Amino acid sequence: xxxxxSPPAFRGRLHDPRTATSIGRWxxxxxxxxxxxxxxxxxxxxxxxxxxxxxxxxxxxxxRLSQGLHVAxxxxxxxxxxxxxxxxxxxxxxxPPLRSVKHALERLSVAVLVAGALFELSTGxxxxxxxxPWPFSFVPVHYAVAWLVVxxxxxxxxxxxxxxRAHWTRxxxxxxxxxxxxxPDRRSLLASVGAAVAAVTLTTVGQSFTPLKxxxxxxxxxxxxxxxxxxxxxxxxxxxxxxxxxxAYRLVVAGPRSYTLTLDDLRALPQHExxxxxxxxxxWSKSARWSGVRVVDLLERASAPAHARVxxxxxxxxxxxxxxxxxxxxxxDPLTLLALRLNGExxxxxxxxxxxxxxxxxxxxxxxxxxxxxxxxx
Amino acid sequence: MKALRVLAGTAGVALMGVGAFLLTDVRDPAGVLVWLxxxxxxxxxxxxxxxxxxxxxxxxxxxRGPVRGALLVAGALTAVALPxxxxxxxxxxxxxxxxxYPRNWLIALVAVAAVAALWAAVREFVRARGRTDR
Numbered sequence: 001x002x003x004x005x006s007p008p009a010f011r012g013r014l015h016d017p018r019t020a021t022s023i024g025r026w027x028x029x030x031x032x033x034x035x036x037x038x039x040x041x042x043x044x045x046x047x048x049x050x051x052x053x054x055x056x057x058x059x060x061x062x063x064r065l066s067q068g069l070h071v072a073x074x075x076x077x078x079x080x081x082x083x084x085x086x087x088x089x090x091x092x093x094x095x096p097p098l099r100s101v102k103h104a105l106e107r108l109s110v111a112v113l114v115a116g117a118l119f120e121l122s123t124g125x126x127x128x129x130x131x132x133p134w135p136f137s138f139v140p141v142h143y144a145v146a147w148l149v150v151x152x153x154x155x156x157x158x159x160x161x162x163x164x165r166a167h168w169t170r171x172x173x174x175x176x177x178x179x180x181x182x183x184p185d186r187r188s189l190l191a192s193v194g195a196a197v198a199a200v201t202l203t204t205v206g207q208s209f210t211p212l213k214x215x216x217x218x219x220x221x222x223x224x225x226x227x228x229x230x231x232x233x234x235x236x237x238x239x240x241x242x243x244x245x246x247x248a249y250r251l252v253v254a255g256p257r258s259y260t261l262t263l264d265d266l267r268a269l270p271q272h273e274x275x276x277x278x279x280x281x282x283x284w285s286k287s288a289r290w291s292g293v294r295v296v297d298l299l300e301r302a303s304a305p306a307h308a309r310v311x312x313x314x315x316x317x318x319x320x321x322x323x324x325x326x327x328x329x330x331x332x333d334p335l336t337l338l339a340l341r342l343n344g345e346x347x348x349x350x351x352x353x354x355x356x357x358x359x360x361x362x363x364x365x366x367x368x369x370x371x372x373x374x375x376x377x378x
Numbered sequence: 379m380k381a382l383r384v385l386a387g388t389a390g391v392a393l394m395g396v397g398a399f400l401l402t403d404v405r406d407p408a409g410v411l412v413w414l415x416x417x418x419x420x421x422x423x424x425x426x427x428x429x430x431x432x433x434x435x436x437x438x439x440x441x442r443g444p445v446r447g448a449l450l451v452a453g454a455l456t457a458v459a460l461p462x463x464x465x466x467x468x469x470x471x472x473x474x475x476x477x478x479y480p481r482n483w484l485i486a487l488v489a490v491a492a493v494a495a496l497w498a499a500v501r502e503f504v505r506a507r508g509r510t511d512r
Contacts, residue, residue: 012430082453082457083450085426109394114418114421116397118418118420118421123413125460128461131465135409136413140403144397144401147400148394148401151393152390154390155387155390155391156390157386161379188443192451195447197454199451199490200458217455217485217486218479218482219477220462221474221476225472226472226473226476231474232471233474235470238471
């Protein structure tokens with residue numbers, strides 16, 4: 001007996017180019033924001049050699065905004081991507097499957113786009129929940145596939161440009177050629193997609209946009225939950241430092257004129273208070289009041305040259321990000337502190353007791369905790 | 379216009395090249411390919427047919443708008459909540475995943491159903507009044 005497999009027939013409405021264009025431009029905007037903010041985060045964490053000194057330390061909320069947008073636009077893209085794929089799904093069964101070499105290449109680029117887009121959103125979302133079910137390392141792969149997706153997206157827009165143009169507005173020629181009775185149903189569908197975007201945004205965005213924190217339902221962090229009402233990524237126990245004894249603590253400042261300070265020495269230096277956010281790469285952020293010694297004061301005392309970079313070394317024994325580097329803009333910013341206190345209290349061990357770095361416009365993983373050494377470099 | 383399209387298409391291919399080049403440098407490229415292909419398969423073979431089937435069964439008749447809206451919003455919320463709902467193992471510390479996510483998910487579903495029911499009821503009411511006024 002011969003088995004006949006016929007492609008499915010789609011009698012449902014709205015699998016049309018007007019619906020695809022309407023959803024696609026929102027999806028395109030979300031991906032554009034996600035890509036640009038992703039690049040910003042990547043370059044702030046891994047500045048290519050010569051650019052390290054060009055990273056600005058203002059505005060203080062720069063990284064908070066950009067990384068908050070990165071995660072929020074990625075989450076908003078989830079319903080948009082699924083709705084877009086629903087709209088164009090019948091194209092998967094186009095007959096004949098391949099008309100020409102050009103058609104084959106176009107389908108291949110769409111396959112890359114779909115695979116990459118689904119991959120980026122799912123790995124990004126899983127990463128915010130600190131769930132890593134894959135064999136590869138997240139950061140370089142998420143970064144590489146982002147370029148693949150953006151390239152495939154630009155190519156896709158170029159290929160589809162005439163169709164996009166023909167369906168851009170309700171009165172465009174292509175839209176008018178579609179059955180008029182689909183109009184109200186389409187508007188109802190688009191309104192529902194908009195509601196879905198609003199719903200996923202409102203129930204997660206409070207993790208970085210704190211005025212909406214009471215609406216949090218599905219964010220992996222609550223900005224109020226953690227020691228001293230501030231979330232933590234690596235605890236003192238996980239870093240292998242525990243609670244550092246006051247009398248055992250020493251801060252070494254290594255420069256042209258190196259010196260060592262005890263904790264009492266540090267506390268005796270002029271203290272400054274700043275209001276700065278901790279902004280994590282996973283999307284959550286929260287502003288807090290920090291007080292401590294200005295890093296620039298410590299550098300002056302070591303006779304560091306004005307354009308010197310600084311290497312901040314933690315006492316932690318385990319985990320990545322033990323060492324972070326700062327360009328001179330961050331090192332010389334008067335808001336950059338070696339903080340001893342948080343919201344009027346001594347730092348909790350999980351927040352870096354006895355001393356941690358806090359600098360404006362800087363990714364959270366580079367706000368080194370349990371600082372034992374500042375090295376003036378170059 | 380044509381020249382602009384060719385230029386944009388070429389730029390797109392070049393950007394894809396950057397991504398492909400970066401991927402040659404990662405430690406487990408086979409694992410990445412499995413996940414990329416797996417994502418498409420999961421969507422095209424499981425998720426999309428399931429959504430179409432649910433739509434075929436449930437989204438029909440006079441209240442198809444509100445029903446579809448409720449399914450769409452509830453589905454989107456569920457998709458975004460899956461990682462925090464299902465993540466196995468202990469978290470790094472108590473400030474990671476600090477909320478009662480199953481409870482929040484139920485709250486969200488109830489809220490979506492309530493709003494959709496209200497929407498359908500208001501629409502019916504307005505339509506009924508429109509008929510009697512005439």
